[in-house]
Amino acid sequence: MKFVVFKKETLLFFLAIGVVLFSLSAWFMLKAGDTTVFNQEGKGIREIHMVTAEFSTKMKNGKEMEAYRWDPGTVFLEKGEKVRLVISGINGEEHPFYIEGTKIKGKVKKGEETVVPLQFEKEGTYRLICKIHSDRSKNGPMIAYIVVD
Numbered sequence: 373m374k375f376v377v378f379k380k381e382t383l384l385f386f387l388a389i390g391v392v393l394f395s396l397s398a399w400f401m402l403k404a405g406d407t408t409v410f411n412q413e414g415k416g417i418r419e420i421h422m423v424t425a426e427f428s429t430k431m432k433n434g435k436e437m438e439a440y441r442w443d444p445g446t447v448f449l450e451k452g453e454k455v456r457l458v459i460s461g462i463n464g465e466e467h468p469f470y471i472e473g474t475k476i477k478g479k480v481k482k483g484e485e486t487v488v489p490l491q492f493e494k495e496g497t498y499r500l501i502c503k504i505h506s507d508r509s510k511n512g513p514m515i516a517y518i519v520v521d
């Protein structure tokens with residue numbers, strides 16, 4: 373039978389390699405954690421989450437008032453940036469919407485998520501308008517501003 377004999381130096385060499393590999397992987401894992409928490413660049417398409425909300429109140433005379441809103445009411449995009457706008461329907465049965473100056477339209481239903489892919493090649497402020505709550509007289513204004521610069 374033949375034994376494989378390591379010299380002390382050889383063992384130390386492999387130990388050193390092991391320590392270096394372990395440190396490198398630990399460093400990469402910690403760095404990856406930082407990326408997830410602080411920086412979404414390179415993670416693909418950015419997501420912006422929005423909800424449909426309702427304000428309501430009862431006046432002293434018993435009359436009720438309400439207003440539907442997109443929340444947040446303003447979102448910011450870079451020109452050419454790809455974004456997934458994810459809208460959750462919380463208040464109101466449904467909100468058919470369009471984005472002024474584009475062909476983008478859709479509908480947000482209560483309890484459902486509507487995903488709107490966005491990418492604007494022209495700077496400006498685009499209005500996301502709910503067709504049935506478009507101004508104060510229709511329990512709005514349910515308008516969100518998409519600022520592209």
Ligand SMILES: [Cu+2]
Pocket residue numbers: 440464466467468502503504505514
């Ligand atoms: Cu609406």
